[in-house]
Amino acid sequence: MADVIELWYLIQGDTQPFLLPVSTDKRIVNLRKDIWERGKNSILVGISAKDLVLWKVDEEVIVEPAAGLAKRVADCSPKRSKLESGHYVSTHFPAPVNKNTLHIVVERPIPVQPQREYSDPEPDINPIWSRREQTVERLFERLQREGLVYIRGTPASGKSTLLKLVHEHIRRRHPEAIVRIVKAWPQGTFQEWGGPIDRFRRLIPGYPFSNPRNTYILFDNGHQTYWDGGLWEYFIKDQVQSGFLYRAVLFCGYGNPSNRPVWYSGGVPPVVGPWSRVSLRRQNECGDDDDEEGIGLLLSRPEFDEYMANFKCFPLDSRFRDMVYEWTTGHAGAIDAIWQIIKSQKQNGSLDAYTVEDFYRLNPWEAFFTKLGQADFARGLPNEIEMHNSNVTNVMRKLLRNWTIGTGETEEEKEAVRTCHENGWIQADLIKTSLYDDDEIVYSFASPLHGVYISQKFTISDAQIPLQTVTDLTFDIIQRFKPVQLSESAQVGSLLTQRPMEARYQDEFYRRLGELVGDCVRISPEFLTTANAKKGCIDFFLPTQRWGISIIHEGNNLHEHCERFGLHSAYGAWLTSNDVVDWILLDCRAEMPEYPHEDVSNLFHAVFIENFTKVIVLDNKLKEVKKFDLVED
Template sequence: MSLLYYAFRKLLNAGAPDDIPPQPAYIMTGRCKGESMVDGQTVPCFCPKGQYQVVDHRPNLSELRCICGHYFSKHDSSPESTTSAPSALAPTPPRHARSPPRKRLPETFTERSLTVTALWDLIKRRQVVHIRGTPATGKSTLAHLLARHVSILEPELEVYHLCWPESFDYLTKSAPYSYLLNDLAHRSQDCDDWMDIDGLLIIDEAQASYRYSSLWNDLIKFLEPGFGLRVALFSSYGSASALVQEASTLTPLKLNSNQRVSLKRSAEHPDLCLLLSHDEFHDLVYRRCLSYGDSQPFHPSAELIEHLFGMTQGHAAASACVLEILSESKELRPFRKRALPIPLVDAIEFIQTDKFLKAALNYAKFARGLVSEEVLHKMPDLVKFLQTAVSQNFVSGDPAPGTPLELCYRKGWLQAELSSDDYTVYVFASPLHRRCTEFLLPQPSVPFPRSLYPTLKAFSFSVLRMFSSVALNIEAPLSDSAVSRPLEAGYQDEYYRASFELLGNLYLKSEWAGTQQTGWVDFAIPSEKWIVECVRDGDKLKEHIERFQMTGKYRQWISNQEMQEFILLDFRRSIPRKQRGMHFLSLLSLHPPASFLTAHLVHFLSNVGIDWLFHVVFADDFSSYTVYDSDCKAVPGESQIALLR
């Protein structure tokens, strides 16, 4: 035994630096036959294989105690439950450990100094902080930055940066927390001082620890501010309320709102969230611009940068994704060749195409937070559920086991957040996530019910009757990442939601760009070649009207028949005073048809007339609405229509 022990100790410590103490060696045996007390009940011991730390080169087997607390004699004599002698001494290989924090990050990584400082300050005040975010929101990077920050700023503190595994080699979910943490941190299994350690414990992938009740009920529950171990838990999903996770344990642990950090900023933490701040996003763009390109500079304009921030909301992987796609796109290469800032209008023409979306779906890190086409094809119930989520911007409900909501919640396709009235809703991580999900959803198998809605006007008026006064009364509509949106977005969102409720399927496509890169519209029904544009209170109404005219940006869609019917809805709360009825027709005389316009197109434009512009005027309390035409006259049958409640 002593020779074998010496050989393994020598092998285990070969090449180790002199200042690192020798690693422990263990005797491994079979399953434990003892009993343990769990929640006041006697249950079979959780230990599947005996593990005994050897501290003497001639160990007395009768005195060896397993990490489960039972002696050698309580275990089967070998892992195979045979009568053979105990298995040979073997070193314990490193498992699930993270390397020490690097002192430098890649040049393309933003340091997030203010966020990291705010997070560490919060941890010191609250002792335990739970950070939740869907995949690829930058949780692991933030955990790394936190570990590095504390190691440099307060080197006297012990910092344990661990990644919780899906399962342990020899421990079950009923194991005491000290065994679990010692296994991950490569500490001796007889160490039971975690609660008193003056340091920081960082657990990444902490959602995998929810089922290990001892960690939460025996350690985290008893940590008090100002004393002992501090804990930062980074999870890909978790409850938005006080509960750490719905029905996670028999006695669920609750955390205060000031102990929770999520995608969005909150009143408790105005300077702290997972999403990049405006300044952090600008820093990321600057760093990425320095590294991108095949010797060709990549300089997005200030307007384009703001637009990208809006569509990604500062989501780490989404931000990196769009910057990489734009920097490598052939469509924007002329600007790069001449070292010119890339204008917003030129970039948007590419961003609104299917080519851009396909490139985003092929960006591995970003795609981690999206459902796959394979899953959608196998689960029609999930398709219906995600159609609802896309049409409403969010969903609510109980994520009961086996439901589509529970699947989306656990997979990170939707994030649990609290609304302004402290109600749990589930949202997409960013507008880009929502748009990509819409793109992935299969086309409706049933044709559009043209017999019920023969014209776009008839369809739109039917959609208006499905509007909800409750949704329109919300001062700041909820959006992706639970970030408040401008009021005008509420009308567009409600049109999208109401059309889905009316049809029971997603025939509408948002931000449609067609095959010609000439801009995009709010909504389209491609199968019917219908286009819907929405404005609020007449904002830029003249500009929107001109888009549909002979010299407008949508002329190519009209000429190649991608657009056969269109409607412009002006949502407002006061009756318009300016008549616009003859504006469109008068342009034909002011701007004679150009040579590229066919006779068919001239005939089409001449007969469209003025019946595509309507003002939808709501009562002050959104209890009803009246539709007016472009001459400011009430449309027959569309006056004082009560909204749904």
């Protein structure tokens, strides 16, 4: 005959234990029903008996005083083991048992309370922002058609602002729609967060919604979801893409630009077509660069002009606005950083427009980049400690010299590229190398200003420059040019945009200069800008010697350079009295110049002939001063 024993029980969430007799030949599944009968009208109301989990307490926990038992159990978390439904009570509690100790803790599920379906509050839109109406409307059209939009951009590139603008646009177009903002997706494992439905209920309040086709989920910091295969398999693929039940936008700080942005086991990762992918630069639905019809995080020129029109401190000269757009290519964080720097620089009530010359006069180079480093702009770049990582700095050097880099050649370099990408310091994009090959992933800086900022952060090396003047240095560098680098088409530039014609000369000069002087060289934003750049600044600056070098092509913008470098201009005064003690203007060309420029003593012409295998150097009076043969390694 089976024994009857009395066991102490404590139900999770209750404050008092209770004593209940049970036969030792009873199965645990039946004991669970007995416990449920006792609490079904109180602590277990609304809960099914099958959902209860019974745990044997494996450590001695004295019941008395009973009033404080629940707190003591919560504080000490005694060891416990799960009681399987098919086991007999006698398997775990042979008679006799200690009547003074707690025997079983009953775990109950927390009932899911029905939630009222509602949208997150409509966002506050800063009045100085560009409303980006065309971009937002095009993005909304893609969202309506495709169900999913996957947006990638480095920190401070305007993702959170665009999220707010999209949120506002949805509410205005569809006032009855539900818009939920998911600000973060916790990091962890599937075990910690349960199954997909449980996770979504906890992290997306209101899920599942009664009218999913009218529900929009906007993920800020969407890159935090990459670990969660359940989200991408069950929600993104099955409910957004295939089922078209929901519409979702992911705003990500980094990510794979291909059609397979995530990879996981236990399913087939979703394919994200080019029409659903948005990067920094503006691309159309075929994935091609398109300023007219494309969508991108970077502000278009009209959006930039709208943004700058809200600058009310003082007028801005059109040439200055052009310069800012060329330096930033529409990167919101970079534009805002310059805005914050200049807005306090003209407080005398003058109605004169703020010019390029004002900018150079009021912003010494080192001071300007120090202020940039204190702005939100710097979130997208490594700090000084991170720049001491040699693998990171090697990636940055390679980027500066080649404009883009691939995924890496060695395992060490591949890891460094991944580090830079996942920290948001570089942007990933696809380029097509030929009609027959697959697109390749390449990385670049988010804007020209990002690259220039990095060049300022390299520790100046101890390399001794073995030349006495900037002219001697320039001639030495020209001798090092490689014909193949000059005869090929210019490399793509920052953000894969087309480089100006003089880029092949500038790029080769920078490569050979770096070989000679190491990190003793700084670059200007104009060195990194595209074909529409307004020339007239130095491209390279050597701080140890305080030398400046500017390069033009076939005499282009020569007169503008001469005017800007003149001693009576603000820029000329900055050169001669402050940071630069000597400078040279190098005109690289394939044809002999026709006219001398006797008033520009710092001008030299480098004429490349015979398929770039020979170079003749002329001074400003067109007198031959050097002649070199160029050879390959």
